[in-house]
Amino acid sequence: MTVPQTPYNLIVITGPTASGKTRLAAHLAHRINGEIISADSRQIYKKMDLGTGKDYDDYIINGEKIPYHLIDIREPGYKYNVYEYQTDFFKVFEEIKKRKKFPVMCGGTGLYIQAVLDQYKMVHVPPNPQLRQRLQDKSLEELTRILRGFKKLHNTTDTDTKKRAIRSIEIETYYQNHPEIEVKLPRVSPLIVGVEIDRDMRRHKITKRLKERLNEGMIDEVKQLIDEGISPEDLLYYGLEYKYVTLYVIGKTTYEDMFERLNIAIHQFAKRQMTWFRGMERKGHKIHWIDATNNIDENVSLIYNMIYNSPQ
Structure with a gap:
């Protein structure tokens, strides 16, 4: 079977929280013989599942598990940073290419995405x-x-x-x-796809998903992390779900107040994500926006055609 030619060596699937980008990326990876590299700053932590939105089932397509990377690679309480992400990303990127697979970056942490696309020349900063x-x-x-x-x-x-x-x-x-240390990074030729979702639909999905995750045991997840020795201050560091649920667990707020403040904070976070993506566009990154309400197979075909410039 002849592999179609493409000018791209990396596909980036991004968008705001609750836009359905993970499921789309997995379906695309299944279509193009790809593997997913997460670009989510909190999914790298083990045992932090509901609060970070690890939907493992999204990676199973037609009974086949799509390989994913940079998820569950650090213990909770660890302070992972952009330098480490960039290093870990390019290591996995090169390994995927050696396997003759297609790297598909998926996530909504704009800083991580830009650190890769703009090839930030970073140095390890030791504690002072x-x-x-x-x-x-x-x-x-x-x-x-x-x-x-x-x-x-x-x-x-x-x-x-x-x-x-x-x-x-x-x-x-x-x-x-200190003068910057020159760092030689692999060349990336990305196709960037953004999943666009109507503001009202996004708000509805965020609130619905928050209720589901609380019902599925997000509070118990935080309690378990604290019981295992992770300090509340360390959990507050991770923001959003872990910040507000921890405040509830340690008795600093009521359930109703926690839910309301967290719900608002996630909506605000989604708006900041969109602001970041618009900033990327102003800096010259072409983001091909596709409609989240399209049938997933339709969106996969749209992206496939962008990759290979083919009527297939």
């Missing part, structure tokens, strides 16, 4: 105990002001917690004091 000690007693507001002195804040998660803010200052200080 002296700097951390000097910053430890400062308030979150003071830390945010210091960080603003280094850069324009594009990602509000930099200052979600004192730990995040101090780490961000640590990284920026290192970059300021």
Whole structure:
């Protein structure tokens, strides 16, 4: 069987939360003999399943399990970062190509996606105990002001917690004091596909999915993580579901307040994702938007035609 020619060596399936991108990516991977590389900053953690939306069943197509990577690769409590993601991504990317399979990147963490597409030249930033000690007693507001002195804040998660803010200052200080190390990265020729979903439908799906995950045991998942020794502060670090459910579990809020605040936070997160993608487009990345309400086979065929420029 002759393999069609294509100018692309990476397919990126992205979009806001609850747009159905994982299922679409799995169906596409099944069609093009591909393997999926996750671009989700929280699905890398083991035992954090419901809160991060790991829908393992989405990877089974016609009884066949589609291989996926960079999911369940770190223990909960670990502070994974963009540098590690970029390193892990390109390692898996090269391995998939050696197997003569097609890499399909799937996820909604825009920073991870851009770190790959723009080939950020990054260096490993070691801990700076002296700097951390000097910053430890400062308030979150003071830390945010210091960080603003280094850069324009594009990602509000930099200052979600004192730990995040101090780490961000640590990284920026290192970059300021050290010349960048040249890093040679594999060439990527991506086709970027965005799954577009109507705002009202997205809001409906987010709320429905949140209710389902709470009913499926998301609160018990958080309790189990705490029972296993993960501190509430570490869980708060992961934001969204883990932040608000942890606040409920440790008695800082009511169930009703937790649900309402979390629901709003996820809607706001989806809006920020779309803002990030629009920013990527302004920076020159062509995103081919497809309708989430289309039949999945129709969307797979649309993407297949984009890849191979074929009427098939």
